[in-house]
Structures are given as C-alpha cells and as structure tokens.
Amino acid sequence: MCGIVAAVAQRDVAPLLIVGLKALEYRGYDSSGLAVLAGGAIQRVRAKGKVREMEALYLANPLPGGTGIAHTRWATHGVPSQANAHPHIAGRVAIVHNGIIENHASLRTELQQAGHVFTSETDTEVMAALIDRQLNNGLKLRDAVLATVRELEGAYAIAVVSSDEPDRVVGARRGAPLLVGLGIGENFLGSDAQALIQVTNKIIYLDEGDVVEITRDSVRICGLDGQPAERAMHESELSADAVERGEYRHYMQKEIFEQPRAVADTLEARLGPHGVLPNIFGIESDELLRRTRGVHIIACGTSYHAGLVAKYWIEEFAHLPVSVEVASEYRYREAVVPPDTLLVAISQSGETADTLAALRESTRRGYLGTLVICNVPESSLVREADLKLMTRAGPEIGVASTKAFTTQLAALALFALELAQRNGMDPARHAELCAELQHLPRAIEDALKLEPAIVELAAEFIHRQHALFLGRGAHYPVALEGSLKLKEISYIHAEAYPAGELKHGPLALVDEKMPVVAVAPNGPLLDKLKSNLQEVRARGGRLIVFADGAAGMDDMTEHGTTLRVASGGSFIAPIVFTVPLQLLAYHVAVLRGTDVDQPRNLAKSVTVE
Template sequence: MCGIVGILGRAPVADQLVASLKRLDYRGYDSAGVVTLEGDHFDRRRSEGKLRNLESGLRAEPLWGHIGIGHTRWATRGKPTESNAHPHMTDNVAVVHNGIIENLRELRAELEQQGTQFASETDTEVVAHLIESYLTKGYSPSEAVKAWLPKLRGAFALAILFKVHDDLMIGARKGSPLAIGQGDGQMYLGSDAIALAPFTDTITYLADGDWAVLTRKTGVIFNAQGAVAHREVVKSGGSSFLVNKANYLHFMAKEIHEQPEVVGHTLRRYVDMAAERIALPQRLPFDFNDIGRISITGCGSSSYAGHVAKYWFERLARVPVELDVASEFRYREAPLRKGDLAIFISQSGETADTLAALRYAKAQGLHTLSVVNAPTSTIARESETMLQTLAGPQIGVASTRAFTCQLMVLAALAVAAGKSRGELSDADETRLVQRLIEIPRLMATALATEPQIEKLARDMAKCRNVVYLGRGTSFPLALEGALKLKEISYVHAEGYAAGELKHGPIALIDETMPVIVIAPYDGVFEKTVSNMQEVAARGGNIILMTDAKGAREAIVDPLVTIVLPDMAATFTPMVYDIPMQLLAYHTAVVMGTNVDQPRNLAKSVTVE
C-alpha cells in the first residue's frame, strides 16, 4: 500500500522526507509528494510516477519548511495523476494517508452539501475537508481529530499538519501501521521503522485505533476512546538495513541470490545444529496433542507457503489441515473448534485480510500463531505466538527470500508437531533435521542453473501463455511459479495439479505452449511422467525441472531439462523454487518490464 512519513525538524526537512520515501517506495510508486509548513503557509510539491520525478521538482523549486509530511502512493481510488497525488490540502490542513476510507461516498455527499469543492478523485481529500469543517467551527486541532476520527470507516494511517501550528503534527491509525520515532529535539512519524532508520532507532508503534499529538519534544498517544495511552518504546534494528542492489541489476536478483544465507539464518533460529533437533525459539502455549485441526491462512505467495505446509503437517504430524485464502476466510464465517490452532502467514505482518482472519480466529477461541518477517508488526503483536522469518527487508515486490524463509519456519514447526504427537521418533527427527540443514547448500547449487535458465528465458519471453504442473508439494510450487511469472513479466501463466491436466487444462496444449513440469524423483514421479506423455502427444513444449535420476527416468524427451541437486523429497520446494524465481526474473528482464516494481502491485497490501 502507500507509504507515509512526517518530520518535525530543526532545519529544512524536504530532503529527509524524500530519503524516507525512498525506503518506502516498495509500498507504492504511482506518484509522490511532500508538503512543508513555512511560516504561516503550506508549500507543496507533487509528481506523477517515480520518486525521481519528485526529486527533480524539488531541485527546481526547493522547500525550506522545518516541518513536513510526505507520501509515496499506490493508487486505490483515483488514477495515479499529480492531482490525485498526496499530500492533499485545504486552507488550514495538509494530510497524507495510507488506506481506504470505506464511507467515502457518504462523507463526500455530506461535505458537498456544505459547499465543499473537491480537487481530486481520492478518499484522502475527504479527510482534509472533514478536519477543516471542524476547525472552522472553532475546534482546536486535537479537538477536531477527536471529533472526526470516529466518523471514518475503513483502514487508514494518517499524518496531518495544521497551518500556523509549526510545532504540531497529528498521526492516527486504524488497521494500517504507523510508528513514532523520537530524536533529539525532533520527532518523526512513518509507516514503518525502516523509513525512520536514518534518523532514529527509538520507536513507538501505535496500537490499532490510536492517535498521537506530536511536537518536537513531546508525543502524547490517545487510544480509540480518547484516553491517554502508554505504548512501549522499542529499539529498532532498521538502521542496520543497507538498502542497495550491491552488484545486481535489480533488487529481485539480489534477493534471489541471498536466499542460501537468509534461509540459513532462519534455519539456525529453529534448529539445534549440534544436537540435530528442532529447537523452537520459545515454548508454545499449546500442546500439539490437543490440536484436532490446523487452519492455515495467507495471501499470495504466503498462501502458497501455507499450501506446502499443509502437506508437511498432514504427512509428518498426521493432523488435518484446512487451507484458506485470507480474503475468503475472513468473510465465510467458518466454523472453528475452540482450542484448535490457526496459523497466519504474512511477510509484512500488516496484510489487511490476514489480520482480519487472525482476529476472527481469536474471537472463536483458537490458538493463533503467525509466521512473519516483521516481529513488531500488527499481526505479530496480536498473535498468541509469533515465529519470525529472518529474510531481512525485501525490497522487490515479488516474494522470493520471504517465501523460502516462510517454508523453513513451517517445515521446522511441522517436524516439531510430528515429534510432539508421537508420529516421529527421535531417529525420524534427526533424519529430517539433517535434511533441513542441507537446504542452504542445495539452494546455492540450484543457483548454478542460472545461465541455462537465462538462455531459456529468451524463448519464454516470446510466449503469451504458460502452464505449470506438479504433484504433491510440487503442486503449490507450480501455483507459486505461475504467480511469479505473471507478477513481473505480465505473461499469463497457470499452475495446476498434474493429475488435473486431463480434466480441462489439456485443451490449452499445442505446439506454442510451454509446459513447466516440477518433478523431483519421488513417490509420484511416475505419475507425473504419464502427464508429461499426455503433453508430448499434443505437441507441448516441456520444460522439466528434476534431479539427475528424474532426468534419466523421464522417458519423454523434454525441450529443456533443468537438473537440480539430488535431495530427499520432503523439502524439495525450498530448493526447486530457485529456478522458478530465476525463470520469472530473467523472462521479465528480457521483456523489459519493471522487475522490482511491477505495475499495479505493491509490496505490503494493508487494505482489502
């Protein structure tokens, strides 16, 4: 979604605002803008497109105010034009906003009846005019916020400036994340700690429903009822994040190649390497023997990570798993048994649908466990148990190392569940842990297929439709591979369970159709080969991803065979996802798309 930042500084803040927005442009990059308060008037710069356009405008016409707010936008309501870019202003108010105001039509109609004229298509401008309407009635800024905030429905984070108040900023959040940063005689507001890292590591996260009144020296937080609230002050590690591409052309390429390292970091958090045992970082507040069913929920790649985990929990722990896309689960009023376990997977920890699903499960009396990359995120804080992935900040929008780190955490948890339930012996646990320990090395070996995949991508870039097939844990990997190709190359791709091929998708197969088959040599390999024969009989171009034995036993001659390292079948998705990511990446590079910031997408989806 969008990224917002605010600074109460002691010197001109425009350059600092832009520096923070650069750290937030993974949240949106359709347009950007800043406004500063200079004396008794606002001065604003906005631009359509990337942040560099805003930087050019600021070089031509600098801003000198010592207090300001900025915004980088992912369009939800209104086209990504300069007039729709934030900040939005009235005579006395300037606002930046992340989220969606659901009762936009109702509020806009009410304001128009009062004579308000709107200059944009956005819901954010309604907020500015709503505040203005209270100020004209004689309310102070704080009184106005307290009065109008309950009128808003939806998910939002706001930063607000008020004319003639050059030592005041108000922030508010409901659903969307917002953090306060404290400096030496300066105060900061931002969508996350990474945005504030260049200035401070002293962070306070607003709880849902909170609003805050900030000056350069003070920060007072109020809860949804208007009472003063005391929130924990934490030290953020965001200042250590070096957001650069190193020697890679794109962040996505860098993040693909960093996976052996970050998956290794995650592995060490959950495994006692010396004892070859699972060692979860904290004691779970439930006994897996008391769990009758596990519900797993996520969105996008996180949902597919959960799909892989379904196979692991059912095979290793013999516990039934129900898998849901969060946007469906939150509304279908699923019957849940009190005391069962719900697992929620989110890279950002702020995904709106997943958060809503978490709250529903909590209300039904389930144990809640989240797998997130951001330990201070809303989902992490509201979960009974949080298991962190150590993927680091992922700047590329398409999930790569976040996905494989999620798989590592879920694999460790599945083994722990199997051991707890008596389905796995000590010897079984040791064998499985040994296989997990091998994963970073095997991932590094898989990266060596890149030259072959880069060559294949030149042909893939000429195609408009692609089919991915897999069985077992390779089925959700086929879904994930298809998603990656769609996200960054804009090539239409579909993933299917290989056994479903003859139940409809086979009609798509002709001599122009690439069919990517994910088939490690495992218990269902021969079944997958029979599906390959069906494709070959219809002239489809088979791209086989398998190991050395699978390449020998395939019978069918594929157009291309990507040979991956030999490994036990249980945890192949973590390794086999590497060539899928590389294929999507290099196809997108050949096609000339914006790999790190694909159209219409944002890294963190904090609204429905």
C-alpha cells in the same frame, strides 16, 4: 496506501522526506508528493509516476520548512494522477493517508451539501475536509483529528499538518501501520521503519486506535478516548546497508541470492539433530501445541502458497487435519472450527489487512489459539498472536517475494516437525527429516548455480504470452508460486495446475507456442507425472522440466529442456525447487525489459482490502 513519511525538525525536512519515500519505493506506487509548512502557508509538490519525477519538480522550486508530510500512493479511490496524488489539502489542512475509508461516499455527500468543493476522487480528501471543519469549530489540530477519526469506518494511517500550528504533525492509525521515529530536536512518523532508518533507529510502534502528536521536542500519544497512552521505544536492528542493492542488478536478484543465509538464520538456534528446540514459538507454546488436534492456515498471495506446502507436511508427518484458506475469503464465511484447532496466520509484513482481520475473528470463532509466522517483529499480527515464529528474512525490497517465501517455508517446516514429534513420529524418521532441514541452506546454494543455464532458457520466453506450470503433491503449490512470479514481473499470463488435472481442461491450451514448466522431483508420483508430460509432448508443447536425476526425464524433453536440481531430499525439495523458478521469472523479466523490482499495479504490503 502506500507509504507515509512525516517530520518536525530544526532543519529543512523536504530532503529527508524524499529520502524516506525512496526507501519505501519497494512497496509499489503510482504517484508521490510532499507538503511543507513555511511562513504560515502549506506548500505542496505532487507528480504521477516515480519519486524522481516529484523530486525533479521540488529541485526546480525548493520548499524550505521544518514541518512536512510526504506520501507514495497506490491507487484505490481514483485513477493514478497528479490530482489524486497525496498530500491532499482542504483549507488549512494537509493530509497523507494509507488505507480505505468505507463510509467516504456518505461523508463526501454531506460535505458537498455544506458547500465543500472537492478537487480529487479520493477518500483521503474527505478526511482533510472533515478535519478542516473541526478546526473551523474551534478545535486544535489534535482534537480535530480525534473528532474526525471517530466518524470514520474503515482502515487508516494518517499524518496531518495545519497552517495554524506549523510546529507539529498529528498522526493516527487503525488497521494500517504507523510508527514514530525519535530524534534529537526532531521527530518523525513513518509507515515503515525503513522510511526512517537514515535519520533514527529509535522507534515507537503505535497500537490500534492510537493518535499521536509530534513536535521537535515531544511525542504525545493518546487513545480514541483522548486519554494518554504509553508505548515502548524499540531500537531497530535494521541498517541502511541492508536495503542497498550492492553488486546486483536488481533487489530481486540480490534477495534470491540471499536465501541460503536467510534460511540458515531462520533455522539457527531452533533446530538440533534430534528435533526442534524448546519454546521457539513462545513460552506458552507447550500447552497449546500439546492440545492441538487440527490446524487452520490463513494467508494471502505467496504466503498462501507456503501454507499449501505446509498442509502436505503436517498431514503426512503429524497426521493432523489441515485446511488452508485465502484470508480475504475466509473472513467472510462461517468456517466450521473443530475443537482444539490452532489458527496459523502467515504474512511477510504482519500488516496484511485481510490476514489481520481474520486473526482478529479467531477469538469469536473459538480457536484453541493463534500462531503467526512473520518477518516483522513489531507488526500488528505478531503483537496480537498467542504464539509467533519470526522468519529472519531481513528486508525484502523487491515486490515479488523470494526470500520471504523460502524462509516462511523453513519456519513452517519447523512447525511441522514440532507437531510430528508431539504426535508420535518414529524417532529415526524424525532425525532423518531434521538432517534434511539442516542441509537446506547448502541445497539452495547448489540450486543457485543453475543461474547460467536459466539465463539461456529465459530467452525462449521473450515473445511468449502464456505459460503453464505443472506439479504434483507438495510441488503443486511450488508450481503455483512459479507461475505467480512469472506473471508478476514479466507480465506473461501463467497458470499452474496439478499435473493430473491436465486432461480435464488445460490440455486444450497446449501447442507448440505454449511453454509448459514441470516440477519433477523423485518420488512416488514421478511416474504419474511422466504420463502427464507425455500428453504435452504428444501435442507439440515445449516442455521445460526441473528434475533431480530421475531416470527417463531426458526422454520427456526431446524437443525441450531438462535442468537438474539436487533437491537434498523429498522433505526440503519444495523449497529447493522454488529457487530455479524464481531465477526463471527474474531473467525472463530482465530480458523483456519490465520493472523487475516495482512491477506495475502491485504493492509490496497490502494493508487494505
């Protein structure tokens, strides 16, 4: 993995490929490269590091040609290096690949025994050699790709060119996204619509098992059986302006400040003064939600934290049992599925490999149905679910998720209210919660006004190597998310605990060098939290408390800091309190001089195990 762009055009394609790769930089990567067909030969340039490093090599020795493929790589098989960077070449074939081929070792051994010499450690080069062998057997490129992918176990999205057929690119997908961009006298492949938005907004999303052949004037799609397949064309609403940084220093900062609008968009036309509006989950939702007697939530990373918050909401308001699982663990165990349990999958991209695999297991495991909460309407998760609710966050370029998380929470709040209403919540209480949720965009705007104070606070973390985050109830997942943000982009080791667990181990870490960040809204657990913070204070820990006006909190931070957060109510407080934690992580990372938008070793969309 991580990003694919390919083109067949009447003009030189290398500049288009480089623009496409730059649009995909937000996904995270460690090397890049491109290959162009010209004069019956494959010409290639690759570099470790940023796309600009590869671009500099290209500009020093331009590669003319109307057919090409390009890639940003996030290392899986083989260390980040020029030799392991894509495209990979074997004989007459060049290939780029997202995914992991699970049987690559046995295939590599077979090819080596037949005399093939490998120049990289990657599973991708194995595919190139297999395709070249099929060409040597007399097959055309498309049929050679078909024959090869039938041998593969694992996940892939690939784009392949051959010097024998310089006017076409062949692509295939299974378990990783790939789409076609339609132009006039030119066509494209990409792993993400953002890679193609500069050249076309007409998109065809490929299905699992599709193989596609593009030329300047044609697009032919077939299944693994070689039979033709029809796929609908969509006009993307994504604009080039939506992925520009504008006046902000980093995309992450821009996206933090886009949250009031993104959350408002997520709630728009879905929430009225008396409840959630009908059919916002799909036309089949009424029957499924009426029968729902339990919920299983699966997700990864930040989306998992959103699911943990939702568990508190659904169990408190709808009185239904909820379990929340990390998808990569859930898919490999035999979970007990009580009757009439709804599976809820949460993913920003809709292509998260573990979450997608778990969703596909749901039929075998006997769930009532599936609901997906996602930001990408044409993603695999959305297409395969029974019900769906789009988060409307818009493009999120920063690898560390911000507005995707808060819009997921807004969508899950709608889901919790819908279940609560169906399960007999008092109408007056339900109306109060709806009013709180409608106030959420304004409450986030107020929280963003804390930025100047947080900039000052961030300076205290510059030389820290560890931090502890504490929360209780629905704010424990908020603490988890705050610690994740800090470690992702500032590279400070941060952990989060339920505050009541402090004396069961983490207290041993606390001294005057350990910042302890506490999320402390008003509520029935506040006095308990104060007791936990007294334990930190007694041991000289540096307390940083985010509170919403509770009496006595200033006394907790005699040698620390208290910042006031207007939560807007206990229901929406977990979403609102997330915002200052995002700002804290962002400004600490800025002061430490890290790569905020593209933190080391991380990818935006994890489409492999």
